[in-house]
Amino acid sequence: SYELTQPPSVSVSPGQTARITCSGDSLPNKFAYWYQQKSGQAPVLVIYEDNKRPSGIPERFSGSSSGTMATLTISGAQVEDEADYYCYSTDSSGNHRVFGGGTKLTVL
Amino acid sequence: QVQLQESGPGLVEPSGTLSLTCAVSGGSISNNNWWGWVRQSPRKGLEWIGEIFYSGNTNYNPSLESRVTISIETSKNQFSLSLRSVTAADTALYYCTRVRYGGSEFYFVDWGQGTLVTASP
Numbered sequence: 624s625y626e627l628t629q630p631p632s633v634s635v636s637p638g639q640t641a642r643i644t645c646s647g648d649s650l651p652n653k654f655a656y657w658y659q660q661k662s663g664q665a666p667v668l669v670i671y672e673d674n675k676r677p678s679g680i681p682e683r684f685s686g687s688s689s690g691t692m693a694t695l696t697i698s699g700a701q702v703e704d705e706a707d708y709y710c711y712s713t714d715s716s717g718n719h720r721v722f723g724g725g726t727k728l729t730v731l
Numbered sequence: 732q733v734q735l736q737e738s739g740p741g742l743v744e745p746s747g748t749l750s751l752t753c754a755v756s757g758g759s760i761s762n763n764n765w766w767g768w769v770r771q772s773p774r775k776g777l778e779w780i781g782e783i784f785y786s787g788n789t790n791y792n793p794s795l796e797s798r799v800t801i802s803i804e805t806s807k808n809q810f811s812l813s814l815r816s817v818t819a820a821d822t823a824l825y826y827c828t829r830v831r832y833g834g835s836e837f838y839f840v841d842w843g844q845g846t847l848v849t850a851s852p
Contacts, residue, residue, distance in 0.1 A: 624794070656838045658777075665826055665842040666777070672833060677840075709777055713836055718793055720837065722777035 625649065625714035627723035634729040641697040643726045645710030648691055655693030656711040657686055658722075659704075666709065670695060700730045733758040735827045735843035743821075743850050749814040753827030753843060760803065761785040765830035766810045768801065769839060772823035782830045782837065783810055790837070817850045824848075 627647040635641045645655060654673050658666035668677050670686035673693065683698045693712075697704055710723040739751035753766070760766065767782030781791035783801045791799050795814070803810040814821060825848055829841040 654833070654836055654838075658839075665844055666839070667842070668838070668840055671838055672836075711777075711838065717836070720779045720792070722779070724776055 625719045625721050627710050627712060627721055629708075629710060629723040629726045631724070632727045632729065634731075635700050637702055637730055638699050641700045641704070641728055641730070643695045643697075643708050643710075643728065645693045645695075645712075645723050646691050647693075647710075647712055647723075649715045650688055650691050650693055650712060652715060653713045655686065655688050657684075657693075657695045658709045658711060659706045660709065660725075661706045669708075697728070700728070702730050704728060705730050733829055733841055735829065735841060737825060737827050737843045737846040739846060739848070741847055741849060743817050743848060744852055745818055745850055747817055747850075749812070749817050749821060749825075749848055749850070751812045751825055751827070751846060751848070752809055753811070754807075754809045755829075756808070760808045760810065761805050765832060765837065766801075766803065767828045767830040767837075767839065768812045769826045769828055769842075770823040771826065771845070774820070775823075778823075780812065780814075780825075782828075819850050822849045822851075 657670040660666040673688040674686040707725045734756045765782045768780040798815045800813040824845045826845045827843045828839040
């Protein structure tokens with residue numbers, strides 16, 4: 624089955640840039656999506672189609688994708704950005720849609 | 732942005748059927764959208780279950796397809812999940828979602844708050 628791989632944790636100080644990666648064999652041909660999940664809450668879409676930001680998501684959130692790796696970048700991370708972040712994508716057939724294992728972002 | 736609210740039993744006996752309903756408010760369920768279910772457990776993380784179009788077309792996760800049915804009731808502005816032959820491995824937080832089709836891929840735009848379902852005697 625298809626898998627997306629994320630680092631378990633990333634830690635930055637407030638104001639620094641946080642980068643969270645997601646690797647998957649089909650990412651050269653499929654979009655990556657990113658979800659933020661704060662403790663006890665439902666996931667929230669923060670990036671779609673590699674690099675598009677839904678309305679209401681702060682500009683400090685951006686996404687990129689190159690080859691088999693997609694990256695979520697939070698420029699000037701804030702304490703309120705502490706959360707679990709999940710990438711999501713599809714295998715080449717489109718039949719297997721999966722989430723990465725999640726990355727815990729600590730900002731302190 | 733629509734609001735989604737899950738409801739249903741929090742406890743299901745092993746080998747029984749899990750049944751959940753998602754009520755949609757703030758918009759019509761027939762408004763050219765797909766509606767789906769995602770679950771989350773410590774063991775498997777976030778897992779896509781499937782989705783349904785307002786016309787009744789469905790897509791299911793191949794690993795669950797033999798046990799899952801998603802249905803829709805446009806008159807009640809709600810859709811439902813049925814998962815048969817449950818085991819402890821189906822214990823999870825179940826989310827209903829509004830699903831967008833971007834022309835080539837599906838993704839989850841809006842989420843309910845989630846409802847915990849435990850499979851236990």
